Amino acid sequence: MNEQAMKDILGDIIRKVLEQLEGALPVVPEAADGVDGIPVELSARHAHLSEEDAIALFGGPLTRVRDLSQPGQFLCKERVRLIGPKGVIDNVAILGPSRGSSQVEISKTDARILGVDVPIRQSGDTAGSPGIILASQQNVVGLEEGLIVAGRHIHMAPKDAERFGVTDNTRVSVRLNSQRPVILEDVLVRVNENFRLAMHIDLDEGNGAGWNTNVTGSIVAKQ
């Protein structure tokens, strides 16, 4: 067999392998179930308050009611009213402990009720975001900024990050095994020793996906 004939055969074989693989595309890979399942939690609308704003609204520090899934975070007894130019949302949860500055996380649906155009941001990234009026039974506080729709993200400890092959700030695509199955792209991974494995989506994302408490996510791609 001469060199040219061999090259032709090789070329044919490579073409066939590629064709076969291409025939199978587009591929959305099957997610592994079971051990790789990331618990998916729904973040309902809530506020984080600065100590100053908490005292202005409630006359004292926040009162813990119960712990949340992320260690150190808790739901408070106090509730707050959001007042926007077009509408009001009552009975909004406050999460403790207090932070350096106040931040209110709502959904796009809530933003329409309030009548404010609210950007999608990761928690803490509030620079230039719109303000909102907070009201308790006793007082009113106007935030100059801090109203955001929280970008979806996954909390994980370093050992989880190692298992998934990701690091802090990796962006991943996550398939939810929900009633209306979706792959959420551009999901931020946040790695911290104090984090417990949980993905956080907002109410619109949850309703859109047909979420319930048994839904888990699987990382199907990394960016």
Next chain:
Amino acid sequence: MNEQAMKDILGDIIRKVLEQLEGALPVVPEAADGVDGIPVELSARHAHLSEEDAIALFGGPLTRVRDLSQPGQFLCKERVRLIGPKGVIDNVAILGPSRGSSQVEISKTDARILGVDVPIRQSGDTAGSPGIILASQQNVVGLEEGLIVAGRHIHMAPKDAERFGVTDNTRVSVRLNSQRPVILEDVLVRVNENFRLAMHIDLDEGNGAGWNTNVTGSIVAKQ
């Protein structure tokens, strides 16, 4: 070169091709933009009425206000109130022409407001779905069934179906190039000569994906 040596080299090459392709996995394929873009339309809550219910509620046939994207479908002047066990939704759009039986399509968010557990169904598949009370200024009609959350779907003409390589009832995965990019899985393809190419999602899916009127979808997988 003997046969065995050639087989070994071939084996090596195939392995390398496969390794390279596998290294790139998991792959969520990039969607083609432009000509393959499927317009994505948001279905706000609406009712289809039987002629009998339309007459009961409004005393006569429905009044066309403007045509919708699907040929023959139109928005009506009349509006209806939905009355559920926990809440009421006013000013709900009615789409014509009238149908054999009445059907009301709402979102999961709406279902919570009304206080009804509503299944996700394709249009027309209302058997065993919950009822709802419809009210106009003049009258009240109780539907025994017909309240659904509409499953996402794509309307397309046969020529589109051919272009996308799908047929009526194919289920596809569709990537939306929205602010919060997602791949919606299990999307029903509906092919009919009278259909104009358009994907329909509901308000929750739209808000969850950060939809706007410029968003298009691309089929990235077929089931």
